Ligand SMILES: Nc1ncnc2c1ncn2[C@@H]1O[C@H](COP(=O)(O)OP(=O)(O)OP(=O)(O)O)[C@@H](O)[C@H]1O
């Protein structure tokens with residue numbers, strides 16, 4: 409679904425490259441999480457997935473980003489808005505309409521989607537984020553988690569095949585975080601969407617992802633299943649990344665020869681001892 413080949417990028421205002429030869433393949437329906445120290449280029453990489461880089465934000469760009477067969481160099485950003493939904497950190501900055509319904513109708517209206525179909529899409533999107541009863545609400549009155557779910561629903565009405573989320577829960581309280589992650593889980597499991605999530609907490613990553621990508625200083629330094637990646641505790645520690653507590657505990661036990669594998673969840677840890 410996404411193929412990134414030897415991608416280099418330098419912002420005009422910077423002296424060093426921010427992306428220094430990124431290669432990455434993401435399969436259709438895969439849930440991929442990206443993790444890495446602040447400033448390593450995660451958000452920049454996200455902006456290359458819908459062509460904003462290099463089309464809107466220009467700089468020194470080389471390599472290829474191919475999304476569903478389309479090279480981002482060869483198409484306009486608007487052509488990717490139907491394919492790639494992008495959700496950012498701050499839900500407030502993504503909402504502007506007077507009602508939830510208007511918010512959700514905005515994207516498809518701009519594509520001249522027929523009214524009836526827009527209705528169907530709105531109902532579907534609201535049911536996925538579990539907010540059918542907020543259709544006529546003023547988005548400003550919603551909680552942070554609800555706002556972010558509406559931002560996701562607004563993206564869904566464009567029927568994208570890929571959802572890219574850049575730290576979507578970092579400004580939310582624990583309940584808001586849980587609400588958003590449960591929506592992502594549903595989109596992955598039931599709607600089979602391809603999801604790219606930038607997130608710094610490893611617990612939700614362990615629970616949700618098929619693949620974890622670790623970035624440092626503009627490059628991918630490690631990638632694989634959560635089990636394969638979270639086993640590399642010393643490398644991750646060096647980068648300031650804390651694996652889930654249960655994985656760390658079982659990692660220490662594994663090092664000591666007490667268990668054969670690390671665990672990603674408490675349930676898995678329990679099974680290691682039976
Ligand atoms: N629009 C921009 N113009 C110039 N430099 C930028 C721009 N956006 C980001 N940078 C620089 O590029 C580097 C990578 O930034 P980026 O936001 O991609 O990192 P990040 O991994 O998302 O960090 P964080 O975890 O803090 O969100 C940083 O040095 C940052 O200052």
Ligand SMILES: [Mg+2]
Pocket residue numbers: 450451452574
């Ligand atoms: Mg960022």
